[in-house]
Amino acid sequence: MKYRAGYKYQLYEDESFITGIKGYEIHSDFIDLMPDGKLTCKKGYAWDGASGPTWDTKSSMRGSLIHDAGYQLMREGHLPLDYKVVFDGLFYLTLIHDGMTHIRAWYWYKAVLWFAKGSTLPEHDRPILVAP
Secondary structure, eight states: OOOOOOOOEOOSOOEEEOOOOOOOEEOOSSEEEEETEEEOTTTTTTEOOSSSSOOOOOOHHHHHHHOOOOOOHHTTSSGGGGGHHHHHHHHHHHHTTTOOOHHHHHHHHHHHHHHHHEEEEEEEESOEOOOO
């Protein structure tokens, strides 16, 4: 059996976002990005919520979802790493939209700007584990 560890959440239904990223058509097992900029995380997509020394709240769930999906698209080579700043911005805007306090969202935004670049790189993909 092959599997990946480290996920906390799994989508029960599709969730879509407008990204402003135009001209790409990407279809993977759990993420679609359409040429008009619509990003869809499909039912069953798994992600780990907020990273770092923090806790997950209702106001962080969609922001962490779009951020993880965008970083995954870069890590897998579907999008150039230049889009990191776009997904960091979408992360911040989604946190605010979903009710996170401005100061908490600002600190999270600065943290991903400064410290999260490694998560966009292929060598930081979660390893495939084998059991037994």
